[in-house]
Amino acid sequence: MKRLWRWLIPLAAVPVLALLAYGFRVSPRDIPSPLVGRPAPAFTLATLEGAPLGLETHRGKVVVVNFWASWCYPACYEEAPVLERNWRGYRERGVVVLGVDIQDKREAAQKFVGDFGLTFPVAQDLKGTVSVDYGVYGVPETFFLDRQGRIRVKHVGAVTDDVFRTTVDRLLAEASPQ
Amino acid sequence: MSRIAVIVVAVLALLGSAGRAASAQNSKPVNEQTVYEIAAHLRCVVCQSLSVADSPSEMATQMRAIIRERLAAGESPDAVQRYFVQRYGEWILLSPPRRGFNLLVWLLPLVAVAAGLAIVAILIARWTRRARGAAEPVVVDAAMSERIRREVERGS
Numbered sequence: 019m020k021r022l023w024r025w026l027i028p029l030a031a032v033p034v035l036a037l038l039a040y041g042f043r044v045s046p047r048d049i050p051s052p053l054v055g056r057p058a059p060a061f062t063l064a065t066l067e068g069a070p071l072g073l074e075t076h077r078g079k080v081v082v083v084n085f086w087a088s089w090c091y092p093a094c095y096e097e098a099p100v101l102e103r104n105w106r107g108y109r110e111r112g113v114v115v116l117g118v119d120i121q122d123k124r125e126a127a128q129k130f131v132g133d134f135g136l137t138f139p140v141a142q143d144l145k146g147t148v149s150v151d152y153g154v155y156g157v158p159e160t161f162f163l164d165r166q167g168r169i170r171v172k173h174v175g176a177v178t179d180d181v182f183r184t185t186v187d188r189l190l191a192e193a194s195p196q
Numbered sequence: 197m198s199r200i201a202v203i204v205v206a207v208l209a210l211l212g213s214a215g216r217a218a219s220a221q222n223s224k225p226v227n228e229q230t231v232y233e234i235a236a237h238l239r240c241v242v243c244q245s246l247s248v249a250d251s252p253s254e255m256a257t258q259m260r261a262i263i264r265e266r267l268a269a270g271e272s273p274d275a276v277q278r279y280f281v282q283r284y285g286e287w288i289l290l291s292p293p294r295r296g297f298n299l300l301v302w303l304l305p306l307v308a309v310a311a312g313l314a315i316v317a318i319l320i321a322r323w324t325r326r327a328r329g330a331a332e333p334v335v336v337d338a339a340m341s342e343r344i345r346r347e348v349e350r351g352s
Contacts, residue, residue, distance in 0.1 A: 052285040121254045146258030153283035155241035155255075 051153050051172045058083070058161065058169045059151035063118070063141035066128055071116065071141040073167070080189045081163040082115045084177070085149060088126040090157040097158055097176040098134040104182045105138045112165075113186055117141070120149045120157060164189045223268040234263050234276055239288050247290055 053059075058081070062072040073081065084101055086094040105115040117140035119127045124142065131140055143149050152161060162171040162185045171185050235249035240256045248256045248263075259280075266276045280288050292298040336344075 049285065049287050052282065121258075145261065146255065147262060149255075150259060150262055150280070150283060153285075155284070 049155070051169075053153055053161075053169050054172055056169060058163045058167055059148070061148045061151065063143060063148065065139050065141045066119075066124070066131060069139075071139050073116070073163075076114045076116075077167055078165050079112045079114050080165060080186055081167075082113065082182070082186065083118060083152070083161040083163065084115065085118050085120055085143075085152070085154050085157050085159045085161075087120055087122045087157045088130040089122065093176040094130075094158050095134075097160075097178075098130070098136060100177055100179055100182060101138065102134060102136050104179065104186070108186060111190060113190070114138075118143050118148055120146065120154065162186065162189060164192060224270055226264050226267045230267060230273055231260060231263050234267075234273055235260050237277065237290055238280055239290050241284065241288070 058073060060073050062070055062074075065071045073083075082101070082105075084097075086098070088094070101115055101117070105113070109115075115138040117131075117136065117138060119130075119140060119142045122142065127140070127142060130136075152159075156174070158174075158176060160173040160177050161169050162173070164170045170189060173181055173185075232249050235256075236247050238248040238259065240246040240248050240251035240253060240259075242253050242255045243251045246256075248259045263276055266279065267273070271279075277289075286292060286298075292301055294302055
């Protein structure tokens, strides 16, 4: 009986340690989005040049919606050339890249677009409604939409060539809606 | 031509402002306390351990504005909270709803406190029993008292 008690106390620490080991290994940033697999929320914003930018006009295409900000260094600075390069490479194949600039100053956003020579449409989400609609909790976050307009992949952090190509190629390979 | 354009713009502007006025009339007055209560239950997504009500961040400010707008449009506080849960998942709620697997979070502390109290009760019972045993008077028989008497005399 006494020997059992002596073992029981250190043994009680095992589940606590296991819980802590698990807790410290998972990143609190990796939160699965409940939106994956669901239709992407529609939005209409104005581009930095003042033209309307809506999701509806790109139905039937593979759409890459990228949330960014000019103050988001270095991740947004790393992925900007990647997005521009792949937008140029894929635009003829029915792929659209839309940039949504959040919590930013207009001048800073314009400078960012100019510095990286971005040619894909970029709009500012001034009131944050689109960000919340997409459940965005930081920048950069990128949503890959299939031709039916469903969110298929949510990527948190800078998009790499590899992520962009494998995801978009997979979505392009799927049959287009009738 | 340009005059027509001016007229068209003026009419559109009038229509626009009329529409805005109408929508402003339709919107319900929003109780700031309700906004605060909804915001207090939502996790600020860009902070560590802060609610949307407590955070001065731009994201939280925008979220409070969205809460206010949705209430003004006539949504119930529950519907507003459901909207945020739909977008961010239950993660956004500062206290997990009391059902299913989440019940573990609510029940485990109670179980731990009960187990702790039980252990303390057992230990206290054991210690007091031992102490009582130690305090029992030693039985002194005739031979022993004779020996004590002898040894005390020898010592003096």
